[in-house]
Amino acid sequence: MAYKIPLFQLNFDEDEIQAVTNTIRSKWISTGPKCEELEQQFVEMFDVNYAISMSNCTDALHLACTLCEIKPGDEVLCPSLTFAASANCIRYVGATPVFCDIVGPEDINIDPADIERKITSKTKAIIVVHMAGFPADMDKIMSIAKKHNLKVIEDACHGPLSEYKGKKLGTIGDIGCFSFFSNKNISTGEGGMMITNNEVLAKRARLLRSHGMTTMSYQRAGGHATSYDVVDLGYNYRMDDIRASIGVVQMNKLQKDLDKRVEVRKWYDEKLKSVKGVIVPFTENKEFVSNYIMPIVLKESNVEKRDQVRDKLHAAGIQTSVHYPAIHRFSIYKDYKATLPQTDYVTDNEITLPMYASLTEEDITFIVETLDTILNG
Numbered sequence: 581m582a583y584k585i586p587l588f589q590l591n592f593d594e595d596e597i598q599a600v601t602n603t604i605r606s607k608w609i610s611t612g613p614k615c616e617e618l619e620q621q622f623v624e625m626f627d628v629n630y631a632i633s634m635s636n637c638t639d640a641l642h643l644a645c646t647l648c649e650i651k652p653g654d655e656v657l658c659p660s661l662t663f664a665a666s667a668n669c670i671r672y673v674g675a676t677p678v679f680c681d682i683v684g685p686e687d688i689n690i691d692p693a694d695i696e697r698k699i700t701s702k703t704k705a706i707i708v709v710h711m712a713g714f715p716a717d718m719d720k721i722m723s724i725a726k727k728h729n730l731k732v733i734e735d736a737c738h739g740p741l742s743e744y745k746g747k748k749l750g751t752i753g754d755i756g757c758f759s760f761f762s763n764k765n766i767s768t769g770e771g772g773m774m775i776t777n778n779e780v781l782a783k784r785a786r787l788l789r790s791h792g793m794t795t796m797s798y799q800r801a802g803g804h805a806t807s808y809d810v811v812d813l814g815y816n817y818r819m820d821d822i823r824a825s826i827g828v829v830q831m832n833k834l835q836k837d838l839d840k841r842v843e844v845r846k847w848y849d850e851k852l853k854s855v856k857g858v859i860v861p862f863t864e865n866k867e868f869v870s871n872y873i874m875p876i877v878l879k880e881s882n883v884e885k886r887d888q889v890r891d892k893l894h895a896a897g898i899q900t901s902v903h904y905p906a907i908h909r910f911s912i913y914k915d916y917k918a919t920l921p922q923t924d925y926v927t928d929n930e931i932t933l934p935m936y937a938s939l940t941e942e943d944i945t946f947i948v949e950t951l952d953t954i955l956n957g
């Protein structure tokens with residue numbers, strides 16, 4: 581069924597088509613100048629020292645865990661209310677994810693108090709996810725990390741150009757990871773980026789991204805690389821220039837796209853104020869954020885009621901989603917036995933409403949009025 585208002589819409593036009601065409605015509609389609617251009621855009625726009633393009637964010641998160649020397653027997657703290665990759669990456673290096681609760685329905689980010697409670701002698705790192713692009717409490721998280729000598733990996737997939745006290749998300753911890761999956765703020769189909777201010781980590785990331793091979797990492801200027809050494813156990817986590825050329829166009833559009841999303845979020849906030857039975861997370865936030873998604877949480881509700889509300893919205897032509905089915909309830913995490921009351925409530929009662937730059941005020945009025953009628957008659 582075609583929705584009257586989909587959850588998300590690509591911000592693509594002739595420019596992306598032209599960029600792909602140009603890259604194909606250039607006859608260089610794998611990792612090359614377009615990947616470098618995209619990396620340079622990240623360095624400049626995020627005010628960060630190093631950016632390394634990746635085939636997707638899951639790979640970036642895996643490499644981040646490797647770079648932080650997380651090993652079997654170690655524990656890594658992470659939220660459960662996130663995409664599965666934020667926890668799976670911990671297991672790729674043989675370590676154990678320890679799930680932390682969120683603050684509550686008004687702030688659906690990881691709770692620093694629960695982080696502190698769950699630190700043991702085995703804890704090595706914290707993976708922070710900035711939900712919907714709204715920053716987690718980084719001052720508290722960084723001070724806990726400093727006190728206990730923990731690394732901080734920011735899964736900043738939702739928050740390109742979002743700010744926390746003037747700093748871009750992804751640049752506050754040791755490493756920041758981004759995704760260019762279709763429905764993200766920057767879309768290339770598949771793709772990702774790792775950013776860091778740490779030169780040692782950045783150099784090793786480049787090496788591990790390409791089989792641990794020396795010639796890729798040092799990029800001999802125009803020469804014929806006739807020999808190379810393999811000096812580390814790496815992977816093929818490279819992005820290609822076809823996708824990167826789409827990314828370059830998307831980056832040029834990003835600020836304008838995000839400015840429009842800010843406007844859409846304002847319409848939502850204003851109109852949702854008068855709807856009884858709805859909590860809108862992060863309404864207190866006054867900083868610039870990416871508004872990747874538009875989450876709401878139903879009050880005094882349960883999973884059956886939430887699903888009924890979603891069905892009725894769909895019947896009215898409004899597509900919704902749930903961010904997220906909590907990871908600790910998935911089959912492969914059942915044995916981890918996490919007790920997360922706030923996460924349990926939000927995962928059962930959250931609805932993600934449509935969010936993209938071309939939504940109009942009339943669209944938002946229609947969505948909110950439909951929701952109000954469903955909830956309050």
Ligand SMILES: *Cc1c(COP(=O)(O)O)cnc(C)c1O
Pocket residue numbers: 635636637638639662663665666709735737738758759760761771772
């Ligand atoms: C999309 C997403 C990922 C995974 O990114 P891929 O590029 O699809 O691997 C990880 N974490 C979060 C929070 C995401 O939204």
